[in-house]
Amino acid sequence: MTSDRLLVIGGTGLVGQPVACALRGEGYTVRLLVRDARRARALLGEGYELVEGDVTDGTAVERALDGCAAVYVSLRAAGTPQEMERVEHQGVVRVAAAARRIGIARLMYVSGSFVGEPLAAGAPGDQAKRRAEEAIRTSGVPYTIFRPTYFMDTLPRHIQGRFAVVLGRQRQALRMVAATDFAAMVVRAWRVPQAAGCALYIQGPEAITIPDALRQYCRLVEPGKRAVTVPLGIMAAVDSLLAGGKLRHTLDVMRLLQRVGEPGDAGEANRLLGAPTTTVREWCERRRAARQGVHVAENGQRRPT
Numbered sequence: 001m002t003s004d005r006l007l008v009i010g011g012t013g014l015v016g017q018p019v020a021c022a023l024r025g026e027g028y029t030v031r032l033l034v035r036d037a038r039r040a041r042a043l044l045g046e047g048y049e050l051v052e053g054d055v056t057d058g059t060a061v062e063r064a065l066d067g068c069a070a071v072y073v074s075l076r077a078a079g080t081p082q083e084m085e086r087v088e089h090q091g092v093v094r095v096a097a098a099a100r101r102i103g104i105a106r107l108m109y110v111s112g113s114f115v116g117e118p119l120a121a122g123a124p125g126d127q128a129k130r131r132a133e134e135a136i137r138t139s140g141v142p143y144t145i146f147r148p149t150y151f152m153d154t155l156p157r158h159i160q161g162r163f164a165v166v167l168g169r170q171r172q173a174l175r176m177v178a179a180t181d182f183a184a185m186v187v188r189a190w191r192v193p194q195a196a197g198c199a200l201y202i203q204g205p206e207a208i209t210i211p212d213a214l215r216q217y218c219r220l221v222e223p224g225k226r227a228v229t230v231p232l233g234i235m236a237a238v239d240s241l242l243a244g245g246k247l248r249h250t251l252d253v254m255r256l257l258q259r260v261g262e263p264g265d266a267g268e269a270n271r272l273l274g275a276p277t278t279t280v281r282e283w284c285e286r287r288r289a290a291r292q293g294v295h296v297a298e299n300g301q302r303r304p305t
C-alpha cells in the first residue's frame with residue numbers, strides 16, 4: 001500500500017477513467033476534480049476523493065491539488081478552437097501554475113500525436129494542445145507528456161445508427177492502443193524517474209487501418225452494423241451547419257491521419273514504461289464478453305462480472 005495521493009483531472013472521460021481506476025488498483029489514494037460529483041460517483045463508484053470544480057477555475061484547481069504528490073490531466077473540450085483554448089490551454093496553465101506553487105512532483109498530460117509536427121501547426125485544436133505543452137514545459141514542474149495516436153476505446157464512438165462511420169479515406173495503418181494498457185503505462189510513468197522531462201509517443205502492438213479495426217469491432221461486438229466512409233469535406237459541412245463546429249478538432253486529426261499517417265516513434269515510451277500488448281481483436285473480445293456479463297482477464301480466464 002502506498003501513501004501517495006494523486007489528482008486525476010478528466011477522470012470521468014474515456015481515457016481518464018481507466019487511469020483513475022488503475023492508480024486506485026495499485027493502492028494510491030486517487031482524488032478527482034470533477035464538474036458533477038454525483039455523475040462521477042455513478043460512473044466510477046465509491047473509493048475516490050471527489051473535489052467539485054472546473055479546470056478553468058484556479059481556486060478549484062488549487063483546492064484539488066492541495067495534499068497531492070502528482071497530477072494526471074486528460075481533458076477534452078468541445079472541439080471548437082475557442083473551447084479548446086479555454087479548457088485545454090487555459091485549464092492546463094492553471095494546473096501548471098498551482099502545481100508549481102504547491103510543489104507537485106509530477107504533472108502528467110495527455111496531448112495528441114500531431115502536436116509536435118510542423119504539418120499540424122495550422123490546426124487550431126493542436127495549437128491549444130501545443131500551448132498547453134509549452135505551459136507545462138516552462139512551469140518548472142517535472143512533467144511527462146503522452147502523445148497517443150488513437151485509443152481502441154474510441155471505436156464505439158464511430159457507431160451512428162446502423163453504421164460505423166469512418167471519417168475520410170483512412171488507408172494508412174496506425175498502432176491503436178487500449179486505454180487499459182495506457183493506464184498501466186501512466187502508473188509506471190509516475191514510478192519511473194526517467195519518465196520525467198519526456199514527451200512520449202504512445203502506440204499499440206499492431207498496425208491496422210481504422211476501417212479494418214471498425215470491421216472487426218462490428219463483427220465481434222456489434223453484428224449488423226456496417227462500416228461506411230464519409231468524405232471529410234461533407235462531414236466538415238455537416239459539422240459547421242448542424243453541430244456548431246464541435247467536430248473540428250477530430251476532423252483536423254482525421255485529415256492529418258489520412259494525408260500523412262501516424263507520426264512519432266513509441267520506442268522510448270515502450271522502453272521506459274513497458275509496451276502495450278492488447279490487439280484490436282483482444283480488445284473487441286473483452287468488450288463483447290463485458291456486454292455478455294463476463295470478465296476476461298489478461299491471461300484469457302473468464303469469470304462472471
Ligand SMILES: NC(=O)c1ccc[n+]([C@@H]2O[C@H](COP(=O)([O-])OP(=O)(O)OC[C@H]3O[C@@H](n4cnc5c(N)ncnc54)[C@H](OP(=O)(O)O)[C@@H]3O)[C@@H](O)[C@H]2O)c1
Pocket residue numbers: 009010011012013014015016033034035036053054055056074075076077087110111112113147148149150151152154
Ligand atoms: N480518444 C482518442 O483516441 C484520443 C487520441 C489521442 C489523444 N486523445 C486525447 O485524450 C484526451 C482525453 O480524451 P477522451 O476521449 O478521454 O475525452 P472525454 O471522454 O470527452 O473526456 C474528457 C474529460 O475532460 C473533462 N472536462 C472537460 N471539460 C472540463 C472542464 N472545463 N473542467 C474539468 N473537466 C473537464 C470531462 O469531464 P465531464 O465528465 O465533466 O464532461 C471528461 O472527464 C483529449 O485531450 C484527447 O485529445 C484522445
